[in-house]
Amino acid sequence: MALYSYVKIRSTVKRRIAEILSVIFIFSGISLLSWVLFPIISFELYYAPKFNNLIKPIPAEIIKNTITNSLPAVLGVENADYTKASVWFPKAQNLKLASTNTSYTLSIPKLGIEKANVLVGGEDLSKSLIHFTGPLPGNFGNPVIFGHSTLLWFYNPKDYKSIFSKLPELDINDEILVDVDNVTYKYQVYEMKVVSPDNLSVLEQNYDNAYITLVTCVPPGTYFRRLIVRGKLVTI
Structure with missing residues (x-):
């Protein structure tokens, strides 16, 4: 008598799709964060040495606040209107x-x-x-x-x-x-x-x-x- 096994193909496909979406979301999050942090890092490394009064690196708290304030701007929703x-x-x-x-x-x-x-x-x-x-x-x-x-x-x-x-x-x-x-x-x-x-x-x-x-x-x-x-x- 032959033995048969039942394979849930759909579940495997769904799991694979979920894994791909997870990778996409993670990559998108990293890209968005890099997009926001790049101007801070490049300014500190390239431009800041030109300004003799800018000696200390940006504190972590300021970077945190900057990310919080900048993400809405990148997404098109700002907390304060800096065009004013x-x-x-x-x-x-x-x-x-x-x-x-x-x-x-x-x-x-x-x-x-x-x-x-x-x-x-x-x-x-x-x-x-x-x-x-x-x-x-x-x-x-x-x-x-x-x-x-x-x-x-x-x-x-x-x-x-x-x-x-x-x-x-x-x-x-x-x-x-x-x-x-x-x-x-x-x-x-x-x-x-x-x-x-x-x-x-x-x-x-x-x-x-x-x-x-x-x-x-x-x-x-x-x-x-x-x-x-x-x-x-x-x-x-």
Whole structure:
């Protein structure tokens, strides 16, 4: 008499599919985590040594908070809207200028930024750069300009949501060009540093010369620090 055995082929197939899906989900999770951590690691290894005030490595708690805050952004759901200029330095207030000028343009040749619109006293960084405080460029004082950044793979110098993503690539003596009322003002970078969002000293005014300050969030794609690029007027 022949012996027969019953093999549950369907269960084996289901188990195999479950194993494949598990591998896919694990790989996707690792990829997503790497996607978020890459800007932090690359910034610390490549850019941070340029900034003499950035000495200590990022604490583990900050990295944890960054992952928590950045994952929603990668997935398209953010806790805070960092396209709003008022969020960047929560304790500061932007000052309205007594001027008829409502906008001007800014160019950074090294980064491929050409005549980007700067809105005076604006709020929406997804539509323009924002002149947050200070006099108009070309005057004594410190005009402070905010620009949004994002993960480097999304960089587009014509997209205001990513326009300042490569700001850390600037070096001392690089040029910043500003056009106000058909007059071009040329600034040279003389200082770059990284500060916390509660450091309001970068917004202070100094009237012994004509300065300019560019601000963006770093590492690109995160929000817990601010890169400050300062320039001095050299020619008109």
